[in-house]
Amino acid sequence: MAELLKHQFFTPDAIQHFAETIFQHHPAFDRETFTTRVFADGWEAKELKARMRHVTICLHETLSLAYADALGILKLAAPAIKGFDGLCLPDYVERYGREDWERSLPALGYFTKFASSEFAIRPFLDQDPDRVMPFLLQWAEDDDQNVRRFASEGCRPRLPWSMALPKFKRDPRPILPVLEKLKADESEFVRKSVANNLNDISKDHPDLLLDLCERWQGQDARTDWILKHACRTLLKAGNPRALGLFGHNHVICATIEEAHLDNTRLSIGETARFSFTLNLNEPEPANVRLEYAVYFVKANRQVSKKVFKITENVYEPGTYPFSKRHAFVERTTRKHYPGKHRITIIVNGDEKAEMTIELQ
Known part of the structure; x- marks a missing residue:
């Protein structure tokens, strides 16, 4: 599947569209140079995330602008570059904006409306979670479901395809106020992320999740769905307390x-x-x-x-x-x-x- 995915995204047509979109907002952008750099020797050997980072670097080299100026152009281009092909926009922030938090964190909240910033936020969280947390709490109340999902997905302790967050693996309690805001979200897209975040937590702190389940269970049907999905690892492991929460007697005749x-x-x-x-x-x-x-x-x-x-x-x-x-x-x-x-x-x-x- 991964082998197929790397050929589904960042295709020649997608890169051409990307180049044309940047050019519309920055006529000095050399589309031919950018495309040549992207598909230079070594492209075929790169896996999917390596291709994303490579496109980001080629974009930076071709724009040849200060970070703040480049960010302004990318924000204008973002609505036309959606989905996985657009991940290099938040990746640009991760790669080149780590010293400019005042611009970078709001930019990630904006880019995620079009292409998820869930990977790009993690180095910021790893470096200074207390500084990022107010943004997560704010994003959890956004009108856009993509932004609300990002608030949960970005702080998952064990997000697939991305770096883990050791601080949240050791102590996930700072995440809980964000998930509290989303525990009965109207969007299934958001609720799945909350469940996955809690499932991550269960792998290191099962009792913390089970305590939370006892507090939240029965308040809302949407919350109950989240809790059942969040406990899937514990249920498959035969955890008696998790089984009991959902009506399964571990001692059955x-x-x-x-x-x-x-x-x-x-x-x-x-x-x-x-x-x-x-x-x-x-x-x-x-x-x-x-x-x-x-x-x-x-x-x-x-x-x-x-x-x-x-x-x-x-x-x-x-x-x-x-x-x-x-x-x-x-x-x-x-x-x-x-x-x-x-x-x-x-x-x-x-x-x-x-x-x-x-x-x-």
């Missing part, structure tokens, strides 16, 4: 029987098919979270557990058959290795049955 693999030997790229029966022996209907886990063999012969959800529902006492399939196909996010892989069936966080498959 249930068994898994007749767990069966259609084929216990597969080649990488093939699909495992398995079936089992859930026997629910509770005296009354029970809230059941049913999952399976695959223990993947890694390159160093250690194993890595990954949990996959099957269903989550209220079941009457009784017997329920299930069948599932799992594809052992190569992905950019997972490479498979030969060896014995275990598949377990999980009921409300408790592994109830196990099967073994030989991958070759």
